[in-house]
Amino acid sequence: MNPILFFTSMSLYFTGGILYLLQIIFIRSQLSKYAFRVTAIAWLLSTVMLGVFFFNQGYPFLVNESSSYLFSTWVITLLFLILNYKPQLQLIGVFVLPLVCIFHLLAFFSEESYQVSLALSASPWASIHFTFSFLTLAILSLSFALAIMFIIEEFQLKYKVLPKIFLKLPNLEFLEKIHARALSTGFILLSGVIITGAAWAKSVRGLYFFDDARQLWAVCAWLVYALFLHGRFAAGWRGRRGVFLSMIGFIIILFTFLGVRHNT
C-alpha cells in the first residue's frame, strides 16, 4: 500500500472526525461543511488506493484483508456521504469516522499478517464471499453508528438532559426507522455472506460447513440480527431494547472479523 496515500487519507478521515466533533461542541454550520469536504477528499483518495489495488492484483479481488478493509472504508464513507443529504444526519460522522479510521488502520497494518492461501483463493467463490463480507461490515458499521446516536438521543429525551445540540439531531422516529432499514439490508447481505462462505467451503473442501470459528460466529450474529428484525417488525420491539440487541449483534460481527481466524 502506498504509504503517502495512506497517511494522507488517514489524516483526512481523522480531521473529518474531529471537525464533526467540534461541530457538536460549537454548533457552527461551517464546521460540518468543511468536515464534509475533508471526508469527501479522503474518500476520493480511498478510491484511488482501491483502484491501485485492483490494477496490481487483477483477479481474484479482495483476497487479502488489506484490500478488503480498504473496500469497507470506501463503502462506509460513500454511504455516509450519501446520508449527508439530510443535514441532521451529518452528525453521525462523529461515530462513523472513528470506525472508518479503525478499518483504515487495519487495512494498512494487516497487509502482511493474513493472506488467504492461493489454493483457497483460486475458487471463484472467494472473491464473491469477500465482497459480501466487507459490504456487510460496512452497512452494519453504519447501522451501529445510527444505533449509538439513537441511544444517546433517547437517553437525552428520557432523562431530560437537553444540550444545545439536541435540536440539531434527527428526530427519534426517523433515526429508529433508518437504523432498522440499514440493519435489514445488512441482514440480507450477512445471509449472502454465510451462503457464499458455505459455497466456497464446498468448492475447496467438499463440505458446506466444517469446524470453523468464523462460520460459527457469523451464524451467531445472524441469529441475533434475525431476533432483532423479528422483534422489530413482528412483535414491535421499538426503542432502546431493540437497538441494544442490534448493538450486541454488531459486536459479534466485529469479533468475527477481528478476533477469530479461518482454520486454514
Place this chain on the structure above:
Amino acid sequence: MKIFVLGINHKSAHLDVREKFAVDLQDIPDFLGQASALPYVEELCLLSTCNRVEIYAVSQHPLLVKEPLIDFLAQYQKVDKKYLKDGTYFYSDEQAIEHGFAVAASLDSMVLGESQILGQMKTAYQIALSNGHTGKILNKFFHQAFFVAKKIRSETEIGHYPVSISYAAVVLAKQIFGDLHSKKALIIGAGKMSKLAIKHFNNSKVGKLYITNRTESRAIDLAEKLQGEVIPFKNFKQWLSDADIILTSTNSPHYLIELNDIQEAIKKRKNQAMFLIDLAVPRDIAPEINHVSNVFLYDIDDLGDVVAANRQERSREAKAAFKILQQETTAFKNTLKQFELVPTLSSLSKKFENICEFELQKTLQKLPDLNAEEKAAIAHMAQSIVKKVLHDPMVTLKEESQEAVDYQLLVRKLFRLDEM
C-alpha cells in the same frame, strides 16, 4: 435631515404608564395626521404595541420637535404629561437607527427573539406609508430594519430555542416524531393552557386532535374553534393507545392516567413511541410512567427547565446579534449620509451648469462668424472646464461625508446653494 425616535417601552415605563399611552390601531392614521402638522416634522411613523409606544420621525431639528411631540402625545391620549417625564427615551441619528434595528430584530423585546414584533413593526410602517407620512428616509430606514431583522434571525439562533411552555412541548414532540402530519394528539382538559398548546399543535399541522373535558360543553366549544374531535371524558382511556401525543391540563386532585393504563396502551401500539405532557398542578399523569420504554413524560417543571435553559441560550445568541446590529447601523448611517448628499451634489452641479450655459450663450452671441463645428468645440471646452473644476470638490464631499465636520453645510453656504 435627521432620523430620531421618541418612546416608552417595557424597560423604561411600567405597564400602568404604557397602557395609558398605547394608541389603538384604528386611531393611528388620525394620530399621524395631527402629529405631522407639528412644525419641523418631515416624516412620521407610530409603533404602538403592548410593550412599547414609539414615534419614528425625521426632522431637520429633532431637538426642537421632542417637547412638542411629548406634549402632543399626552394631549392626544388625554393623560397628564408628568407620566411621560422619566419613562421616555429619545434617540437621534445613529442611536435611533440602532434602536430601531434592535426593535425589529427583537433584541429589545421582553422575550428576546420573539417574532411578533417584526410583524407589528411592518403593520405600523404600512399604515404610515399608505397615509403618506413616510418619505425617502423612513422608507429606506424601515426596509433596512426589516432586512437586518431577517439577517439576524438567519445568521444567529436567537429565534430557535422555544421559550414558552406550550411551544417547547411542540418542539419536543417534533424531536421525537419529526413531522406531526401523521400523528394524533389527545388533549385532556379545556383550560387556557390546553388552548395555547392546541394552537401550537395546529400551527405544526398535527394530523388529528382529540379533545376531552369533564364539562363536555367546554370541550365542544374548543373543538369547534380549533378543529378537533370531542371524545367523552368518561371513557377517554379507550383513546390512549391511539394517541401519539397526550397533553393533560385539568384540575383533577388525583392522577387521571396511571402506570397500567400506559403499559396497556403501549402494548397495543406495538411499542410505538408516546409523548406525554402533563401541564397540570397537581399532576394528572403518574410520574413513574416515564420509566416505561419508549414513553416520554414531561411535566410542567421539566418543560420549565427547558424554557429557562433556552432563555439563557437566547441571551447568549443576542451577543452575536448585537455585533451584526452594530455593523449594520454603521453601514446604514453611511448610506444615509451619502443619500443626504444627493440634493447638495445635484444643486452644486446644476449651479455650475447654469453659469456655464449662460456665459456660453453670451460669448457665442458676440461671435456670429463661427461655424457650427467651432461653436460645438467651444461649448465642449466650457462644459469640460466645469466638470473638471467640480470633480475634486464632489469627490471630497462624498468621502468626507463620513466625517464629523459638516462639509455639506459649508459647501451650501460657500456656493449659496440655498439661494438658488
